[in-house]
Amino acid sequence: MNIQTTGAAKAVPPPGRGEEGRIRVENVNVAYGAIKALSDVTLSIPPRRITALIGPSGCGKTSLLTCVNRLIDLIPGANATGRIFLRKTDVLARDADLLRLRKRVGMVFQKPNPFPFSIRRNFDIVLTEFGVRRRDDREKRIDECLRAVGLHTEIGHRLDMSACALSGGQQQRLCIARALATRPEILLLDEPCSALDPMSTMTIERLLLDLKDSVTLVIVTHNLSQARRIADECALFWTECGTGYLLEHGTMADLTDRPKNQVTADYLHGRVA
Numbered sequence: 001m002n003i004q005t006t007g008a009a010k011a012v013p014p015p016g017r018g019e020e021g022r023i024r025v026e027n028v029n030v031a032y033g034a035i036k037a038l039s040d041v042t043l044s045i046p047p048r049r050i051t052a053l054i055g056p057s058g059c060g061k062t063s064l065l066t067c068v069n070r071l072i073d074l075i076p077g078a079n080a081t082g083r084i085f086l087r088k089t090d091v092l093a094r095d096a097d098l099l100r101l102r103k104r105v106g107m108v109f110q111k112p113n114p115f116p117f118s119i120r121r122n123f124d125i126v127l128t129e130f131g132v133r134r135r136d137d138r139e140k141r142i143d144e145c146l147r148a149v150g151l152h153t154e155i156g157h158r159l160d161m162s163a164c165a166l167s168g169g170q171q172q173r174l175c176i177a178r179a180l181a182t183r184p185e186i187l188l189l190d191e192p193c194s195a196l197d198p199m200s201t202m203t204i205e206r207l208l209l210d211l212k213d214s215v216t217l218v219i220v221t222h223n224l225s226q227a228r229r230i231a232d233e234c235a236l237f238w239t240e241c242g243t244g245y246l247l248e249h250g251t252m253a254d255l256t257d258r259p260k261n262q263v264t265a266d267y268l269h270g271r272v273a
């Protein structure tokens with residue numbers, strides 16, 4: 001399927017951003033109590049590209065994603081070791097500044113999760129938390145984010161309506177807009193289209209293609225067609241004895257046309273579950 005981009009407002013990256021938005025994962029292990037979920041993952045995710053994390057259920061894709069913004073800290077019994085660098089900051093360091101980290105790294109979940117308040121308040125809560133105190137600054141930021149996700153003409157004049165009254169696809173775009181409100185370098189998306197119909201899925205895919213010029217996008221998806229449509233790079237995870245590991249990483253073309261492993265070839269061509 002050919003995806004046309006939305007033409008939504010593109011944030012032009014300021015000059016000299018260089019490596020901003022690159023994620024360097026070094027020897028990361030994740031365990032939940034005695035269960036080792038992810039073993040020794042080393043991976044460099046390029047800035048301002050779309051990288052898809054794919055692989056069968058339980059191979060640790062979400063676990064890796066939640067390490068990058070330290071949401072894993074909120075899971076009782078979870079433990080992550082290794083290093084994940086955003087430029088010079090090791091986000092897994094004990095003394096990492098989590099508020100600053102979550103300003104730099106936004107996250108969007110499988111099921112749209114708007115706060116059960118007005119559209120405006122969805123943004124105000126986040127913006128106030130991250131220090132945007134002046135009302136007119138918040139209004140400008142809301143306007144910028146709604147334009148970035150192509151929602152401005154649909155709901156820009158209805159900011160006081162409940163976010164929960166929006167359609168599922170609109171709610172997910174609102175959640176992406178809310179995640180963009182802190183102007184993150186990185187957006188993590190955990191199966192963001194799996195609860196959406198095909199039209200809403202295409203809208204989100206176009207939006208991600210528009211956003212990738214300014215934000216590093218890492219998307220977990222079970223939808224291989226989606227990965228082929230939008231991802232520049234792809235990391236295939238696998239499991240052995242219940243522990244996930246990185247099997248192969250490269251461009252989508254590398255994994256599809258020149259896989260290094262037979263398992264990669266079989267998985268990418270739908271020959272294994």
Ligand SMILES: Nc1ncnc2c1ncn2[C@@H]1O[C@H](COP(=O)(O)OP(=O)(O)OP(=O)(O)O)[C@@H](O)[C@H]1O
Binds near residue numbers: 063244
């Ligand atoms: N909170 C938790 N407590 C205990 N084990 C967990 C927890 N979260 C994940 N796991 C285990 O860690 C392993 C990896 O799970 P994870 O959700 O990261 O995989 P995944 O590849 O994202 O799976 P899926 O594609 O089904 O979402 C699985 O064996 C899972 O059961």
